[in-house]
Amino acid sequence: MKMMMMRHNGIGLAANQLGIPLRVFVAQLPRTGGKGYEGPFYAVFNPRITRRSFRKIIDDEGCLSVPGMWGTVKRSRTLTLKGFDQNGKSLVIKAQGLLARIFQHEVDHLDGRLFTNRTKKLFIVQRTK
Numbered sequence: 213m214k215m216m217m218m219r220h221n222g223i224g225l226a227a228n229q230l231g232i233p234l235r236v237f238v239a240q241l242p243r244t245g246g247k248g249y250e251g252p253f254y255a256v257f258n259p260r261i262t263r264r265s266f267r268k269i270i271d272d273e274g275c276l277s278v279p280g281m282w283g284t285v286k287r288s289r290t291l292t293l294k295g296f297d298q299n300g301k302s303l304v305i306k307a308q309g310l311l312a313r314i315f316q317h318e319v320d321h322l323d324g325r326l327f328t329n330r331t332k333k334l335f336i337v338q339r340t341k
Contacts, residue, residue: 213238214253221247222276224314226321229277235259237318241311256303259295259319264288269309273317273327274337283331287316 217225217238224239236257240249267289274282290308293315297303307315317327328334 214240214255217276218249220276223249223310224318225276226318229321235322237322239311239314239318241314254305255298256293256295256305256315257298257300259293259315259322261291261316261319262294263292265290269313271313273313273331275317275327277321277326278328280336280338281328282335282337283327284333285313285327285330287313291315293319 213225213227213230213232213236216230217223217240223242224237226237227234234257236255237259239254239256241251242248243250265288268286269289270284270286272282273285289312290306291312293303293305293307295303295305305315320326320330
């Protein structure tokens with residue numbers, strides 16, 4: 213899953229996007245100002261968002277499942293995510309900003325939702341070479 217996410221320049225990928233019948237996602241923050249990734253790599257099994265901030269942030273999101281389509285989505289600014297790592301060890305992650313947005317986006321996938329279900333404004337982004 214990590215290789216597929218990286219191959220397509222994604223910052224998160226849920227198992228069901230690849231037809232894998234597991235409740236797991238992978239994610240990693242993009243490098244500031246350039247290509248690649250920085251910070252820890254996350255593989256979270258059976259993720260649950262147990263706490264969300266009331267404070268929301270509106271920002272644009274895209275998705276590997278809907279290439280070229282973007283939308284403006286309101287998400288919680290911070291959250292607490294519980295789950296398990298690949299060794300079955302319990303995880304509790306407090307996330308904010310972009311990482312919190314990624315986690316919400318990927319848990320939505322695992323719950324059968326796309327960002328297109330949450331946006332009021334969709335737009336197409338043309339890829340330039």
